[in-house]
Amino acid sequence: MIVYKFGGTSVGMPERMHKVSELITADDKTKIVVLSAISGTTNTLVEIGELLLDRKQEEAKFKVKNLKKHYDEFTAGLYSTAEGKRRGSEVVDIYFKEINTLTDIPDFNQGNNKTLLAYGEILSTNLFHHYLTEAGLKNMLLPALNYMSIDENGEPEIEKISTKLKNIIETSEKVPLYITQGYICRNHEGKTDNLQRGGSDYTASIVGAAINADEVQIWTDIDGMHNNDPRIVKNTFPISELTFDEAAELAYFGAKILHPSSILPAQKYGIPVRLKSTMDHAAPGTVISNVSGDIDIKAIAAKDGITAIKIKSTRMLLAHGFLRRLFEVFEKYKTSIDMITTSEVAVSVTIDQPRYLDQIVEELEHFGIVEVDKNQTIICLVGSMVAAKKGVLVRIFDAMADIPVRMVSYGGSKNNISLLVDTQYKEKALISLNDSVFEKQVV
Numbered sequence: 001m002i003v004y005k006f007g008g009t010s011v012g013m014p015e016r017m018h019k020v021s022e023l024i025t026a027d028d029k030t031k032i033v034v035l036s037a038i039s040g041t042t043n044t045l046v047e048i049g050e051l052l053l054d055r056k057q058e059e060a061k062f063k064v065k066n067l068k069k070h071y072d073e074f075t076a077g078l079y080s081t082a083e084g085k086r087r088g089s090e091v092v093d094i095y096f097k098e099i100n101t102l103t104d105i106p107d108f109n110q111g112n113n114k115t116l117l118a119y120g121e122i123l124s125t126n127l128f129h130h131y132l133t134e135a136g137l138k139n140m141l142l143p144a145l146n147y148m149s150i151d152e153n154g155e156p157e158i159e160k161i162s163t164k165l166k167n168i169i170e171t172s173e174k175v176p177l178y179i180t181q182g183y184i185c186r187n188h189e190g191k192t193d194n195l196q197r198g199g200s201d202y203t204a205s206i207v208g209a210a211i212n213a214d215e216v217q218i219w220t221d222i223d224g225m226h227n228n229d230p231r232i233v234k235n236t237f238p239i240s241e242l243t244f245d246e247a248a249e250l251a252y253f254g255a256k257i258l259h260p261s262s263i264l265p266a267q268k269y270g271i272p273v274r275l276k277s278t279m280d281h282a283a284p285g286t287v288i289s290n291v292s293g294d295i296d297i298k299a300i301a302a303k304d305g306i307t308a309i310k311i312k313s314t315r316m317l318l319a320h321g322f323l324r325r326l327f328e329v330f331e332k333y334k335t336s337i338d339m340i341t342t343s344e345v346a347v348s349v350t351i352d353q354p355r356y357l358d359q360i361v362e363e364l365e366h367f368g369i370v371e372v373d374k375n376q377t378i379i380c381l382v383g384s385m386v387a388a389k390k391g392v393l394v395r396i397f398d399a400m401a402d403i404p405v406r407m408v409s410y411g412g413s414k415n416n417i418s419l420l421v422d423t424q425y426k427e428k429a430l431i432s433l434n435d436s437v438f439e440k441q442v443v
C-alpha cells in the first residue's frame with residue numbers, strides 16, 4: 001500500500017480536488033489518502049477559536065457564517081450531479097451545525113477549541129469521499145479519530161495505531177482508495193486533539209509506519225524540498241535525494257514543506273518518503289530514504305523564535321558534573337535544547353520553547369551570570385559534511401562576513417552546521433549563504 005498526502009492548497013479549490021482524484025487513480029495500487037483541510041480553513045478555525053476563548057461570540061459567529069458561505073460555493077463547484085450536490089450540502093450543513101453548537105458554549109475552553117479545529121479535515125475528507133463516489137470511484141472513509149492517538153507526551157502511539165488501523169482495513173470491504181483526515185487525533189484522555197499545525201504530513205508518516213507502507217508520498221504546491229527557503233530566496237531548486245537524517249533536520253529547522261516531526265516515523269520503519277507537486281506532477285520531486293548522495297551542503301533552512309541563554313561561571317573550570325546539573329534545570333521544565341556551545345568559562349544554549357524561561361533563568365543564576373537573547377534565528381546547513389571534506393567552513397564564513405554570528409555548532413552530526421543570528425539578519429544570511437554555498441555545486 002502507498003500513503004498519499006495532499007496539503008491544503010492541493011485541495012483548496014474544486015478543480016484541485018478533481019486533480020487529486022486523477023492523481024490517485026493514475027494506477028490501480030491500493031492507497032490511503034490523507035487530506036488536510038481546504039487551504040485557509042484551519043487558520044480561520046484558529047481565529048474563531050481565539051474569539052470564542054476571548055468570549056467574543058458574535059464576532060466568532062460572523063466568521064463561521066462567512067466560512068460556511070465559502071463551503072457552499074466550494075460544494076457547488078465540486079459536484080456535477082444533483083445527487084452529488086445534495087450529499088455535499090448535507091455534509092456542509094451537518095458539520096456547520098456542529099460548529100455553531102460549539103460557538104454557543106458560554107465557557108468555551110481549550111478542549112472545545114481542539115474539537116473545533118478538527119472540522120477542517122473532517123469537512124475536506126467527507127466532501128472528497130462523496131466526490132469520488134459521484135465519479136464512480138470505490139472508496140471508503142477511515143475516520144482518524146477511530147485509530148490515530150497520542151500519549152500524554154504528545155507522541156504518536158504507533159503500535160496501537162497499527163493494530164487499530166490494520167483491523168479496520170481487514171474487517172471492512174476491500175476498496176482501492178481509503179480516505180482519511182490528516183492532523184487530527186485523540187489524546188491520552190480519548191479527547192479530540194491534533195498533531196500541531198502542518199500535522200497532516202505527520203499523519204501520513206505515522207500511517208505509513210503503522211501499515212508498513214511501500215512509500216509515503218507528500219503532495220504539495222512545490223516540486224520537492226528546495227535547497228533554500230523559496231519564500232525568501234530567489235532561484236532555489238529542488239533536491240532530488242535526501243537521507244532521512246537530512247530531511248528530518250531540515251524539517252525540524254524550519255523547512256515548512258514538512259512538519260518538524262514528520263520524518264521520524266517513516267525513518268524508524270524504513271519507509272521512503274517522496275515529495276511531489278500537485279501543480280507539476282511530472283516533476284521528479286525529492287526522495288527521502290537511506291541513500292545518501294555525495295553533495296556536501298545540500299540545503300539551508302531557518303528556524304525563528306529562538307532564545308539564546310548564556311551561563312558564565314568561573315566555577316565551571318574543570319568542574320565535573322557541571323553540565324549535568326545545568327541540563328537538569330532544562331529537563332525539570334521539559335524544555336529541549338537545540339544548539340549548545342561551551343568554553344571553559346561559559347556555556348551557551350538555545351531553546352525554542354520560552355514558556356518556562358523565567359523559572360529556568362532563576363535556577364541557572366545559582367550557577368553564575370545568565371544572559372538571555374531573544375528573537376534569534378538558527379540557520380541550519382544540511383548535507384554530508386564529513387570531516388574529510390575541505391573548504392566547507394570557508395564558504396560559510398565568507399558568506400557571513402558582514403553578519404554578526406552569535407553561536408556556531410559544527411561537528412555534532414556530520415550532516416548539520418548551525419549558525420545562530422539575530423532574526424533581523426536572517427534574510428540577509430539566507431541570501432548571502434545561497435550565493436556562496438551553492439554556486440560551485442552541480443545538482
Ligand code: ADP
Pocket residue numbers: 006007008009010036198219220221222224225226227228229230231254255256257258301
Ligand atoms: P501544504 O499545505 O501542502 O502542507 P505547506 O505550505 O505546508 O504545504 O508547505 C509547502 C510550502 O513550504 C511551499 O509552498 C514553500 O513556500 C514552503 N517551503 C519553505 N521551505 C521550503 C523548502 N526548503 N523547500 C520547499 N518548500 C519550502
Ligand code: ASP
Pocket residue numbers: 007008036037042043120182183196197198199200201
Ligand atoms: N490543516 C492543518 C493546518 O493547517 C494541518 C495541515 O495542513 O497539515 O495546520
Ligand code: MG
Pocket residue numbers: 007198201256257258259
Ligand atoms: Mg504543510
